[in-house]
Amino acid sequence: MKRTLFTVVTATLSLTLGLAQAAQDSPSAPHATALFQQHCASCHGAQRTGSMGPALLPESLARLRPAEARKTIAEGRPATQMPAFQASLSPADIQALTELIYQPMRPTPAWTELDIQASRVQHTDARKLPNKPQWKADPMNLFIVVEGGDHHVSLLDGDRFERIHRFPTRYALHGGPKFSPDGRFVYFGSRDGWISKYDLWNLKLVAEVRAGLNMRNVAVSSDGRWVIAANYLPHSVVLFDHDLKLVQTHAARSGVESSRVSAVYDAAPRQSFVVALKDVPELWEISYAGKKAPAAPRRIQLEEPLDDFFFDPAYRHALGASRPQGDGQATAQVVDLDAGRKVANLPIAGMPHLGSGITFDYQGRRVLASPNLKDGAIDVIDLTNWQTVKTIATPGPGFFMRSHEKTPYAWVDSMMAPKAKDRLTVIDKRTLQVVAEVREPGKTLAHIEFTRDGQYALASLWEMDGALIVYDAATFKEVKRLPMSKPVGKYNLHNKLTRSEGTSH
Numbered sequence: 001m002k003r004t005l006f007t008v009v010t011a012t013l014s015l016t017l018g019l020a021q022a023a024q025d026s027p028s029a030p031h032a033t034a035l036f037q038q039h040c041a042s043c044h045g046a047q048r049t050g051s052m053g054p055a056l057l058p059e060s061l062a063r064l065r066p067a068e069a070r071k072t073i074a075e076g077r078p079a080t081q082m083p084a085f086q087a088s089l090s091p092a093d094i095q096a097l098t099e100l101i102y103q104p105m106r107p108t109p110a111w112t113e114l115d116i117q118a119s120r121v122q123h124t125d126a127r128k129l130p131n132k133p134q135w136k137a138d139p140m141n142l143f144i145v146v147e148g149g150d151h152h153v154s155l156l157d158g159d160r161f162e163r164i165h166r167f168p169t170r171y172a173l174h175g176g177p178k179f180s181p182d183g184r185f186v187y188f189g190s191r192d193g194w195i196s197k198y199d200l201w202n203l204k205l206v207a208e209v210r211a212g213l214n215m216r217n218v219a220v221s222s223d224g225r226w227v228i229a230a231n232y233l234p235h236s237v238v239l240f241d242h243d244l245k246l247v248q249t250h251a252a253r254s255g256v257e258s259s260r261v262s263a264v265y266d267a268a269p270r271q272s273f274v275v276a277l278k279d280v281p282e283l284w285e286i287s288y289a290g291k292k293a294p295a296a297p298r299r300i301q302l303e304e305p306l307d308d309f310f311f312d313p314a315y316r317h318a319l320g321a322s323r324p325q326g327d328g329q330a331t332a333q334v335v336d337l338d339a340g341r342k343v344a345n346l347p348i349a350g351m352p353h354l355g356s357g358i359t360f361d362y363q364g365r366r367v368l369a370s371p372n373l374k375d376g377a378i379d380v381i382d383l384t385n386w387q388t389v390k391t392i393a394t395p396g397p398g399f400f401m402r403s404h405e406k407t408p409y410a411w412v413d414s415m416m417a418p419k420a421k422d423r424l425t426v427i428d429k430r431t432l433q434v435v436a437e438v439r440e441p442g443k444t445l446a447h448i449e450f451t452r453d454g455q456y457a458l459a460s461l462w463e464m465d466g467a468l469i470v471y472d473a474a475t476f477k478e479v480k481r482l483p484m485s486k487p488v489g490k491y492n493l494h495n496k497l498t499r500s501e502g503t504s505h
């Protein structure tokens, strides 16, 4: 009797203690490693790099709070293969496992060119399938909706707002999907490093390859010949042909310093990929002009590393922010890609999310507008002299901003603000004034994308039992709502392929 009570008390104690403090009371690390091998390795891999279940490395868990990880281990995840362990493991063991998965794996797991090649799976021979859509809708007004809740993608007819198809994806897609120039194929990148090539016209998965163990995003060359991946783990950039066959890898290092890779984007008019390194102050340009495989990267030396970035409409400049760890001050800079050097600092406070910026004409000049991850502010910058035209106050820090050539309005979320995450703010691009707001009280509303003609704005009700909400882009009235499982992103094929000024590329 006494013993049972004691167990219950220690159990509650170790659950309520903070992670750091509990570490002192928890079983030893070797014990946790043994527990992992016994109970978790079969699905998450002996090296925690994932197999049937997702990778469980600190890089992979950046968006999962330890308390949630602990709950997942104890209670499992309904409707998935993740079992509940609270009946078979003690609270102290569950705590020890939670701590273990946030520790780096020692030695760091490797992922070599041989591993990449061995991971490739050919699912379908796309050359044997019809070269036209096997469904009836405008293939260019198609929306690809990423449903992060249960890891599916929905294809939506952008004229009727009806689902054409829904299919499962790899765990946690990351970065926007990218397309072949004819719009037939889409490439998805996943958090755990998988690239999946999918035939939109025949609704079939074509091929997959694992480019790394933790990946940021993928890009596809404007000529459709190359696919490239930016990895956090290992520190590498990996280039494939359009069939996802490995062509080359570049270790992301500068001298003795090794770096995570923040992002890679296609710079179509330059016929190159531009790569940002997170830990060393270099920007790389990998040219794919000409017939041969791309050559070694051209290295541009910077003062500060870039995180996400954005191109001006001519693709002459890369505009990016650094994201220092801890309390460091973020800086935003303009890099002239032709001259190969920084040419200006951007006068933006807080933490601009330039990767989600848009451009438009304001009083005869080209301006950039960018949301801010730290301040409730939209900075509007003149692209000819890099000066601030206006800072527009919004209800809170936001992540995404979108517009379209054919609408006078830009839409922005404030999803980083607990009290204002439930609204979208509509800004008139002609006056830079806030003109309207749409709300879903108590829920998270974010990520807007327009139809091909700019007449409708599609937003995400960013919840497990969420929805895609279609608004009339002129009246801001809801016209339709489709239930979806946490629709974390949606992408209009035409707007992406034409590199619409109102959306990220």
Ligand code: HEC
Pocket (backbone or CB within 6 Å): 036, 039, 040, 041, 042, 043, 044, 052, 053, 054, 056, 060, 061, 064, 069, 070, 072, 073, 077, 080, 081, 082, 083, 085, 097, 098, 101, 151
């Ligand atoms: C039978 C296979 C299986 C076993 C055994 C298993 N898991 Fe999982 N686990 C999964 C799957 C599949 C998921 C993804 C669930 C989903 O789709 O949300 C998952 C998800 C998780 C997540 C959430 C990851 C994230 O990114 O959100 C954690 C944490 C986790 N597992 C920890 C563990 C631990 C610790 C053990 C051992 C005590 C374990 N799992 C055993 C299959 C398994």
